[in-house]
Amino acid sequence: MHxxxxxxxxxxxxxxxxxxxxxAAAGSVLVTLPQLAGAQEGEAAPAVRSGLxxxxxxxxxxxxxxxxxxxxxxxxxxxxxxEAVRESLNLTGAKEVxxxxxxGACTMxxxxxxxxxxxxxxxxxxxxxxxxxEGLVKDGQLDPVxxxxxxxxxxxxxxxxxxxxxxxxxxxxxxxxxxREAIKNGLxxxxxxxxxxxxIFDAVEAAAKGGQA
Amino acid sequence: MSYRDDNRVALENNAPRIDIVEKxxxxxxxxxxxxxxxxxWAAYIPSDFGDARVRSSNISAAREVKxxxxxxxxxxxGRYHGDRIGHVxxxxxxxxEEALTVLDIKFEARWPRTRLEDERVPLAEMEKAENDAxxxxxxxxSEVVVEAEYQTQVQTHCALEPHxxxxxxxxxxxxxxxxxxxxxxxxxxxxxxxxxxxxxxEFHCEYVGGGFGAKFGADxxxxxxxxxxxxxxRPCRVIRTRKEEHLDTGNRPGSIQHMRIGLMRDxxxxxxxxxTWGSIGPTGIGQRSAGGGGGGGVRNPSRYNFGTVAVxxxxxxxxxxxxxxxxxxxxxxxxxxxxxxxxxxxxxxxxDPLEFRLLNETSDVRRAMLKVxxxxxxxxxxxxxxxxxxxxxxxxxxxxGDWGNRGxxxxxxxxxxxxxxxxxxxGAQDMGQGYRTLIGDIxxxxxxxxxxxxxxxxxxxxxxxxxxxxxxxxxxxMAPRAFVAAQMAVDALRGLVxxxxxxxxxxxxxxxxxxxxxxxxxxxxxxxxxxxxxxxLSFATDQDGGLMKPPTGSEAVQFADVSVDTETGIIKVNxxxxxxxxxxxxxxNTIENxxxxxxxxxxxxxLYEERILNRQTGAMVNPVMDQYKIAGPVDVPEIIPIxxxxxxxxSVNSLGEPPTVPTAGAIATxxxxxxxxxxxxxxxxxxxxxxxxxxxxx
Numbered sequence: 001m002h003x004x005x006x007x008x009x010x011x012x013x014x015x016x017x018x019x020x021x022x023x024a025a026a027g028s029v030l031v032t033l034p035q036l037a038g039a040q041e042g043e044a045a046p047a048v049r050s051g052l053x054x055x056x057x058x059x060x061x062x063x064x065x066x067x068x069x070x071x072x073x074x075x076x077x078x079x080x081x082x083e084a085v086r087e088s089l090n091l092t093g094a095k096e097v098x099x100x101x102x103x104g105a106c107t108m109x110x111x112x113x114x115x116x117x118x119x120x121x122x123x124x125x126x127x128x129x130x131x132x133x134e135g136l137v138k139d140g141q142l143d144p145v146x147x148x149x150x151x152x153x154x155x156x157x158x159x160x161x162x163x164x165x166x167x168x169x170x171x172x173x174x175x176x177x178x179x180r181e182a183i184k185n186g187l188x189x190x191x192x193x194x195x196x197x198x199x200i201f202d203a204v205e206a207a208a209k210g211g212q213a
Numbered sequence: 214m215s216y217r218d219d220n221r222v223a224l225e226n227n228a229p230r231i232d233i234v235e236k237x238x239x240x241x242x243x244x245x246x247x248x249x250x251x252x253x254w255a256a257y258i259p260s261d262f263g264d265a266r267v268r269s270s271n272i273s274a275a276r277e278v279k280x281x282x283x284x285x286x287x288x289x290x291g292r293y294h295g296d297r298i299g300h301v302x303x304x305x306x307x308x309x310e311e312a313l314t315v316l317d318i319k320f321e322a323r324w325p326r327t328r329l330e331d332e333r334v335p336l337a338e339m340e341k342a343e344n345d346a347x348x349x350x351x352x353x354x355s356e357v358v359v360e361a362e363y364q365t366q367v368q369t370h371c372a373l374e375p376h377x378x379x380x381x382x383x384x385x386x387x388x389x390x391x392x393x394x395x396x397x398x399x400x401x402x403x404x405x406x407x408x409x410x411x412x413x414x415e416f417h418c419e420y421v422g423g424g425f426g427a428k429f430g431a432d433x434x435x436x437x438x439x440x441x442x443x444x445x446x447r448p449c450r451v452i453r454t455r456k457e458e459h460l461d462t463g464n465r466p467g468s469i470q471h472m473r474i475g476l477m478r479d480x481x482x483x484x485x486x487x488x489t490w491g492s493i494g495p496t497g498i499g500q501r502s503a504g505g506g507g508g509g510g511v512r513n514p515s516r517y518n519f520g521t522v523a524v525x526x527x528x529x530x531x532x533x534x535x536x537x538x539x540x541x542x543x544x545x546x547x548x549x550x551x552x553x554x555x556x557x558x559x560x561x562x563x564x565d566p567l568e569f570r571l572l573n574e575t576s577d578v579r580r581a582m583l584k585v586x587x588x589x590x591x592x593x594x595x596x597x598x599x600x601x602x603x604x605x606x607x608x609x610x611x612x613x614g615d616w617g618n619r620g621x622x623x624x625x626x627x628x629x630x631x632x633x634x635x636x637x638x639x640g641a642q643d644m645g646q647g648y649r650t651l652i653g654d655i656x657x658x659x660x661x662x663x664x665x666x667x668x669x670x671x672x673x674x675x676x677x678x679x680x681x682x683x684x685x686x687x688x689x690x691m692a693p694r695a696f697v698a699a700q701m702a703v704d705a706l707r708g709l710v711x712x713x714x715x716x717x718x719x720x721x722x723x724x725x726x727x728x729x730x731x732x733x734x735x736x737x738x739x740x741x742x743x744x745x746x747x748x749x750l751s752f753a754t755d756q757d758g759g760l761m762k763p764p765t766g767s768e769a770v771q772f773a774d775v776s777v778d779t780e781t782g783i784i785k786v787n788x789x790x791x792x793x794x795x796x797x798x799x800x801x802n803t804i805e806n807x808x809x810x811x812x813x814x815x816x817x818x819x820l821y822e823e824r825i826l827n828r829q830t831g832a833m834v835n836p837v838m839d840q841y842k843i844a845g846p847v848d849v850p851e852i853i854p855i856x857x858x859x860x861x862x863x864s865v866n867s868l869g870e871p872p873t874v875p876t877a878g879a880i881a882t883x884x885x886x887x888x889x890x891x892x893x894x895x896x897x898x899x900x901x902x903x904x905x906x907x908x909x910x911x
Binding site: 076083086087090091092093094095096097098099100101102103105132133134136137142146149150151152153154155156157158159160161162165183184185187188190191192193194195196197198199200201 | 229230232233234235236237238239240241242243245246248306307371372373374375420421422423424425454455644645646647802803806807809810811812813814817837838839843844845846847849852
């Protein structure tokens with residue numbers, strides 16, 4: 001319900017980007033990526049039009065700030081944030097399940113808002129603060145939401161759990177004391193096929209009551 | 214060898230599962246999480262339609278894509294959407310995706326077989342069962358004959374971790390990762406494909422992102438990964454896409470169930486005829502998975518005493534993905550029809566549906582469960598749930614189930630280290646059911662040690678072999694072995710303690726709460742371990758020590774309370790009471806989690822999930838998670854799991870199957886009770902509810 005698929009806040013959606021790359025007007029936010037801002041053949045570089053920078057299809061390096069650490073990653077313009085983080089940074093907590101923002105397994109925090117990272121381009125995440133489930137652990141201490149998941153045995157196979165944990169963190173940041181209904185609604189973008197939902201609700205409820213917002 | 218039952222863990226054990234921290238901090242590595250250096254990416258080329266011939270393709274363009282190593286079209290036709298007609302292998306995800314795009318296969322689609330109701334042999338033309346005459350006699354002698362037909366849809370497993378394999382062939386050996394319910398058979402399949410001995414393949418499956426019956430053996434993904442790795446001498450990754458998961462990795466077959474049952478006015482069923490049809494793949498036979506199941510069969514009749522029944526079944530081939538075992542194969546769909554039929558018959562003779570069930574129930578355990586559940590849900594008051602004015606109607610329904618537990622064979626190894634650490638190892642896999650936790654908790658409580666002293670290793674083929682996790686056999690089979698191995702370790706340590714205390718033998722030495730005792734002498738676990746002369750002692754057994762005792766029924770009864778909006782047709786499940794016989798309970802968390810999960814999957818099956826085929830092309834319309842609807846957080850009702858009469862004198866029962874068997878029947882009968890009309894086709898979508906209401910009104 002509150003989940004942002006990344007397309008609006010990031011400025012350029014994957015579809016808009018592809019339209020932009022093929023010459024249509026698109027986007028309104030300037031993303032400055034000098035390393036990537038190469039020219040297509042026969043054009044002068046860098047090509048910036050209507051605020052959109054075009055990137056070479058062959059790819060290049062960008063810097064992403066993931067879990068407070070800057071990392072240089074080689075991407076192509078259509079690399080998703082999820083692919084970049086999983087395949088280049090060995091941060092594999094976020095999972096690719098549906099690939100279209102329908103299950104929440106890939107949820108990350110982008111500037112503290114929960115985003116389906118399968119729906120956000122890596123180039124749109126430049127300059128933003130990205131937090132994965134691994135990054136919620138601070139100095140070896142689990143985030144209170146993670147601890148509540150542990151205490152309530154809130155999982156079965158666990159494949160969806162990183163997404164649920166990150167979304168729950170964002171939910172409690174948005175709504176510090178949600179009731180049961182608000183928790184269900186707040187998590188409605190996430191799917192658990194084993195259906196450990198009841199334990200998940202219990203965990204989020206407990207984390208909220210612990211005043212850990 | 215003696216077992217102190219008091220040491221056998223039971224309901225007071227409410228600790229979270231042993232591997233929960235790795236699952237909440239992202240450290241748990243599933244098959245899909247391995248990205249190996251120089252790894253290749255490979256995938257199958259799918260057929261786009263139900264029955265299609267390849268007309269043209271741009272294979273040369275696909276081969277020219279930079280980073281593409283191989284593009285092969287092996288078949289010129291596909292028999293179902295997602296049928297594998299070739300493969301692509303490339304150096305990167307991007308190259309793979311681009312090759313699949315530019316390949317641009319054009320198909321000529323032929324008229325596909327898509328609908329069970331159209332393709333089945335009609336009822337009148339079905340062959341007769343051997344006991345048809347006896348069944349006819351029972352019908353003739355009955356005072357009332359009731360007839361109805363029920364239909365259930367195809368459900369796809371949609372485990373969140375797709376089927377996948379990563380194989381790194383290294384000439385004389387290989388390292389491989391696979392998402393599986395059977396480490397042993399996955400490894401053996403890979404070894405055969407690679408031309409290696411099984412012991413030369415190091416196979417990992419420490420974490421599995423869901424296994425509901427469709428993940429056995431190395432399968433198509435393992436085969437392709439092995440072939441490409443061997444051919445190119447580099448690791449190769451084959452992870453099926455979400456679309457492929459819906460199309461080509463199995464499903465719960467659809468069914469039509471025709472029931473004609475005769476009964477007496479006192480409520481006793483005399484017998485009748487049950488004809489069922491099940492949807493299978495295009496080849497005319499069910500493509501079976503190694504774990505069993507895979508046909509289109511339906512377990513109808515079952516649970517109730519129907520008298521003399523003649524049963525006929527036809528597997529009906531469709532141009533669509535093939536069935537595989539799916540959590541209690543054949544059972545939930547049968548109980549949907551059976552429970553509705555039970556209500557229908559009870560109504561025909563004017564009997565209360567609960568009384569009718571109690572009269573015809575085959576299990577004493579379930580009969581007792583029915584009474585307890587009825588009280589918990591408020592059965593007696595169900596007629597006062599509706600005031601007659603509101604458009605929202607409430608109803609209560611009943612579902613029954615069970616599972617004949619077999620125990621899977623295998624071995625458990627316990628290493629006790631000189632520093633006091635205990636390591637339990639098993640090559641069986643934990644798909645989320647809590648197997649790691651089960652054997653860990655059994656061993657540590659047998660020793661009386663805290664979890665911190667325990668390491669549990671599962672999910673590798675070079676660990677002591679475990680069973681394939683299909684048919685609810687893992688916990689039931691392996692729990693006794695864990696007890697036996699634990700006792701072997703205790704006896705060995707008692708021997709060391711006896712020697713230290715200069716006793717002739719270990720008689721009289723006990724181990725309680727991690728302390729060895731005899732009369733006034735005591736010795737802590739850690740100190741006893743230091744008596745070892747070597748680094749560790751190792752104990753392994755494949756013996757169940759006679760602990761795999763009956764009863765084995767895993768009986769289940771569920772009561773569902775639903776609300777139906779008679780203007781929109783939308784069903785909301787309010788509450789489910791789930792009574793479940795679990796045998797010897799080991800860990801309350803994992804048990805309750807699995808019961809409630811089974812119930813929610815049952816709700817999802819009853820109300821939402823459906824493979825929809827385009828009747829013109831045979832293509833699946835909704836092979837994506839936003840259109841193939843699975844129960845999400847807002848669909849979850851209050852669920853009260855009741856662990857039926859904890860009993861320490863019996864064995865552990867596995868819970869994969871049983872809790873999901875009764876749910877669809879309970880929901881369907883609750884809906885019928887609410888609106889006064891049966892919806893006889895799953896899923897119970899709003900349009901069908903409104904149609905049932907309209908039919909009732911006319």
